[in-house]
Amino acid sequence: MPAQEIFISVDVEASGPIPGEYSLLSIGACSIFETEKTFRCELQPSSPKHDPEALAVTGLSLAHLEKNGLPVTKAMQQFEHWLESCRSKQDEKLIFVGFNAAFDWSFINYYFHKYLGRNPFGFSALDIKALYMGSTHGTWAETKSSNMDVALKPKLKGTHDSLEDALYQAELFRLIRQKEGESN
Template structure:
C-alpha cells in the first residue's frame, strides 16, 4: 500500500542484569533513526532487588536512587508507548533497531507485555550487528562496536547513557544504510 512507512527506532536499555524478569530494566533511550533529535528517555523503579554489580557499574546507575526517582514501570511503558504513537500514522510499522537487539528487545518486549499489555514493535527487532555483517561480509567477531566504529567513523560514541547510546546507534545504522543503498539501486 502506498504511503505506509517503516519507522526505524533506535532503542537502547540499561539493566540490572542479563535477563528480564529476574533483573530490572533501569532505563530506556530511543530515537527515530532518521530524526535522532526527537528522543525519548526514562528511568525505572526496579521491580526487585536483584542486580549484577558489573551491570550497575557499566550503567552507572544506583538501585537505591532509582527506587526513589525512577518511574513506575506501568507509567514508564505507557509514556514510551505514547511517544512511539507520535512517530507513526495508522498502518505504519515501527521497527525496533538495536545494537545487539536481542538483548535490548528482550527487556523492552517483556516490560511492554507485563506492564502495558502489548508491544507496539510487534515480535521482531532489527539487529545492527547482523545488518553490518550482511552489509560488509565480515565475521561475527568483527561486529563489535569498536571495530564497526573504526570502520565507519561515526561522530558520536557509546556512553552507557540510554538516550545518548540510542543516538549513537542511530548514527551507526545510518552509516551502514549508506553502504547498502548504492547496492539496492543497482
C-alpha cells in the same frame, strides 16, 4: 502498498542479563531518521536482584532509581505514547532497532507485555550487528562497535547512557545503509 516503516533506535540499561529476574533501569530511544525525536526515562527497579558489574557499567544505583525512577507501568505507558507520536499515520510500522538487539529487545518486549499487555513494535527486532555483518560479508567477531567505529567513522560514541547510545546506534544504522547504497 506496504506500510511505511519508522525505524526506532532503542537502548536499555538493566541490572542483569535477563528480564523477569533483573530490572530494566533506563530506556533511551530516537527516531533513526529524525533524531530530534527522542525519548528517555529511568524506571523504579522491579526487583532488588542485580549483578554488581551490570550496575557499575550503567552508573545507576537501585536506591537512586527507587526514589527518582518512574513507576514501571507509567514508564512503559510514556514510552508507548512517545512511540505513537513518531507515527504520522496509524498504519505506519514501528521497527525496533538495537545494537545487540536480542538483549535490549528481551527487556522491552517483556516489560511491554507484562505491564501493558501489548508491544507496539509487534514481535520482531532488527539487529545492527547482524545488518553490519550482512552488509560487509564479515564475521560475527568483526561486528564489535570498535570495529564499526573504525570502518564507519561515526561522530558519536557509545557511553552506556541509554539515550546517548540510542543516538549512536542510529548513526551507525544510517552509515551502514549509506555504505550499502554506495556499493549498489
